[in-house]
Amino acid sequence: MAESETGRVGWVDLTVDKAESLRDFYSAVLGWEAEGLDMGGYDDYVMTPRGSDEPAAGVCHRRGQNSDLPPQWIVYFVVEDVEAAMTIAVKRGAKLVRPFEGNLALLKDPAGAIFALHEAPGDEEDD
Numbered sequence: 001m002a003e004s005e006t007g008r009v010g011w012v013d014l015t016v017d018k019a020e021s022l023r024d025f026y027s028a029v030l031g032w033e034a035e036g037l038d039m040g041g042y043d044d045y046v047m048t049p050r051g052s053d054e055p056a057a058g059v060c061h062r063r064g065q066n067s068d069l070p071p072q073w074i075v076y077f078v079v080e081d082v083e084a085a086m087t088i089a090v091k092r093g094a095k096l097v098r099p100f101e102g103n104l105a106l107l108k109d110p111a112g113a114i115f116a117l118h119e120a121p122g123d124e125e126d127d
Helices: 019-030 082-091
Strands: 009-016 032-038 043-049 057-061 072-079 104-108 114-119
Touching (some): 009 019
16 A cells, blocks of 8 residues: 555445435435445445446445444545554544454544544555
8 A cells, every 4th residue: 555545535435224215315416326235135335426437435224234333424544554543543532333353443533433444455566
């Protein structure tokens, strides 16, 4: 990962009870196109602006691993080392929302806002 990526917003997800209605809402308001993402029994949605190849956001059901989250947008911040950034956040008053796993940590900041730390894959070139 390029060092300049650290701290940028890497992704956003909207987690709600009725993902289909919010999928349709944001498609109408923002011109996003939706692509279903199979979650094993239901679809979440990857939302992409019309005419773009770059997705803008996800619209997700409050089910499965997201069942305990309130309806909200979750911002995923890119960091170089998730575990190190998570440790600093906790020392400064953040609380883990769920156990740290892989390259993702979901936390609640000292004011109670939920956010995620995400370690982007490295800049390895394909052989």
